[in-house]
Amino acid sequence: MPATPNITLTATLDDLTGAAAGSTANPAKLRIALCGYGPVLPRIAGTTMLAKTGPFAVYSTGAAISTLIWGNDQITPAGTYYSIEVLDGEDNVVQCGAYTLTGGGTQDLSSLTPVTPQPVAQIFNLVMLATTGTVPGTVFTVPTPVWGGSMLGVFYKGAFYPAVKGAVTNFTLAGQTLTMNFACTEVPFAFYVEALN
Secondary structure (H helix, E strand, O other), X not given: OOOOOOEEEEEOOEOOOOOEOOOOOOOXXXXXXXXOOOOOOOEEOOOEEOOOOOOEEEEEOOOOEEEEEOOXXXXXXXXXXXXXXXXXXXXXXXXXXXXXXXXXEEXXXXXXOOOOOOOOOOEEEEEEEEOOOOOOOOEEEOOOOOOOOEEEEEEEOOEEEEXXXXXXXXXXXXXXEEEEOOOOOXXXXXXXXXXXX
């Protein structure tokens, strides 16, 4: 994958008379935000995580504006799109639409066709698995189906301990493995989400 965005998005913002909609004192702007990635962190595979997905503004002080942006076909997961708003010099939203930018090169907003985003199916199985152990050191490993699965944490005596917590008094979590540091007469529960992507 390219290490840089492959789309140059351009736009000229005018009023109804053909005069520039923005000025140095009151710039017009595009406000852009990435949408449609749901609970999956958006990324450019092998290059970067998209830590700031918007909204961000690109200002026009009377001339055409231009900004580099990642193409939606560069972004994982599939199904992302951009929400693009056109704001006048008084910050009034005069137009808003959803756009899918693909293929690379320079693309002018006035030539793009808005899209109607379709919801992306996200299938999640939340499973609670009983993990009893009668002696300290009992190990329980969360089964990993072919599509993946991850342990969210452990319920023990009514309290929830997130998997990211690591070692605690009664058990240790490491990846998919729970090691019990106690002789168990109650039933703690490990539960995990299996995400089908």
